[in-house]
Amino acid sequence: MIDFWIGAGLLLLVALAFLLLPLLRGRGEQTEEDRTALNVALYQERLAEMQxxxxxxxxxxxxxEAGRAEAGRELIEDTEGDASGRTRAPLGRKVPMALALLLPLLGYGLYLYWGASDKVQLAREFQSQPRSLEEMVARLERTVEAQPDSAExxxxxxxxxxxMERPADSARALERAIELAGREPELLGLLAQARFFANDKQWNDELQTLADEALAGDPDEVTTLGLLGIAAFESGRFADAVRHWERLAASLPPGDPTREAIQSGIDAARERGNLAAESPATPAAAGEPGVRVRVSLxxxxxxxxxxxxxxFVFARAESGPAMPLAVRRLTVAELPAEVLLNDADAMMPQLKLSAYPKITLVARISRSGDATAGEWQGRSDAVDSSERSLQELVIDQPETR
Structure with a gap:
């Protein structure tokens, strides 16, 4: 902070100049007074000589009398220019010198009270990369201490x-961020994650409420989807883990480096749960609740x-949310295939297929594995969600964007 203090020192010198200049002017006035005294002495000497x-x-x-009048006139002319200076009360030297000494101390005290030296120091620290995660966290701790209203x-x-594997501290920090920034889906998902790990990976109703709120704001909120998969896997609900992680993988952009890790989790859940790799391709029984769809190319x-x-085969409400009500995943190699879409395939608990009277069926082929965008599709007209007859869905048209 050397340049800061150099600047402060220059400003201090300017302030001291305003205080010390009157002292210099006072010396000039003293010279004028000495000259006036000399003129008076010369007048008195001349007057004595004439007497x-x-x-x-x-x-x-x-x-x-004429000579005395002439000498008096000359004395008045010599002293007339500084008559006003003699009538003005001098400030003296003690007051300006005292102010000159006290001003730096006063300024320093006021800066410590109202200044922002801590923020200046933090700004300088963040210009360099931290050498470790611990150092970065220490900087952030000082940041929120200096700026407690900074949601970022x-x-x-x-x-x-x-x-740093401090989930309880993370949860407290997120609670403060939510107070400042509002109940954003990403923050809610991170808070649910922190509380889950702080609670020894025990799922509860409070965490489920946070997850539901996050997905209601953003159906593709990645932290929440990943957390739901972890919670399901830890509790032995492997089919639910697969469903959540497949939704997560489908929401990621092509080439995302986390896809491989997510797919490894899906494979592990299928193996632990003894689930078929492509269970959606199994034919649906005619009497089972839901909409049966035969998909072909x-x-x-x-x-x-x-x-x-x-x-991707999914059902959407004809009048309602744009988010799919139910979705199943196949591969081109399995076509033609018959699938059943029902409430068990709901992407969100509060969005059940049976709650909407009219639905539209869509099948999409995606080379990248992205459920939200593909190259080819097939779409049906609106059908009743209670329809039990087999619906034919042919993928026969390019998808427009």
């Missing part, structure tokens, strides 16, 4: 605490797709 000449008969009375500071501090598209391309 002696008058007594000796050299000067007559008229000449003496509390957010990054919470992420740092999670990186138009012959003219056979040479335009690859066997491993993903196929």
């Amino acid at each position: 002696a000449q008058r007594a000796a008969g050299v000067l007559s009375e008229e000449q003496f 500071g509390w957010y990054f501090l919470a992420r740092g605490y999670m990186g 138009a012959p003219e598209l056979a040479d335009k797709v690859a066997p491993g391309d993903s196929v």
Whole structure:
């Protein structure tokens, strides 16, 4: 902070100049007073000389009076310019010197009370990269201490605490961030995650409420989807873990480096739960509740797709949320295939297929595995969600964006 103190010192010198200049001017006034005293002394000496000449008969009375008048006029002319200075009360030297000494101390005290030296120091620290996670967290702790109303500071501090495996501290930081920034889905998902790990990975109703609120604000909130999969896996609900992690993988952009890790989790859940790798392709019984859909590929598209391309089959409300009510995943190699869409496939607990009287069926082929965008699709007209007859869905048209 050397440049800061140099600047402060220069400003202090300017302030001291305003105090010390009057002292310099006072010395000039003293010189004027000394010159006036000399003029008076010369006048008195001249007057005494003329009185002696008058007594000796050299000067007559008229000449003496004329000479005295002339000397008096000259004295008045010599002293007229500084008459106002003699009538002004001088400030003296003690007061300006005392102020000159006290001003630096006063300024320093006021800066310590109202200044922001801590923020200046933090700004300088953040210009260099931290050498460790602990150093970064220490900086963030000082940041929120200096700026307690910074939602971004509390957010990054919470992420740092999670990186240091301090979930309880992370939860407290996130609670403060939510107070400042509002109940954003990302913050809610992170808070549920922190509380889950702080509670020894025990799921409860409070965490479920946070997860539901986060997904209601953003159905693709990645932290929440990943957390739901972890919680389901830890409690032995492997089918639910697969469902949540598949939704998470479908929401990620192509080429995301976390896809591989998510797929490893899906494979582990299928193995632990003894689940078929492509269980959605099994035919649905005619009497089972839900909408049965037979998905096929138009012959003219056979040479335009690859066997491993993903196929997403989902139902949407004709009048309602844009988010799919139910979704199943296949591959091109499995087509034609018959699937059943019902409330068990709901992407969110509060959005059940049976709650909407009219639905639209869509099948989408995506080379990247992204459920939200693909290359080819098939779409049905509106059907009753209570319809039990088999619905035919042919993928036969390019998807427009």
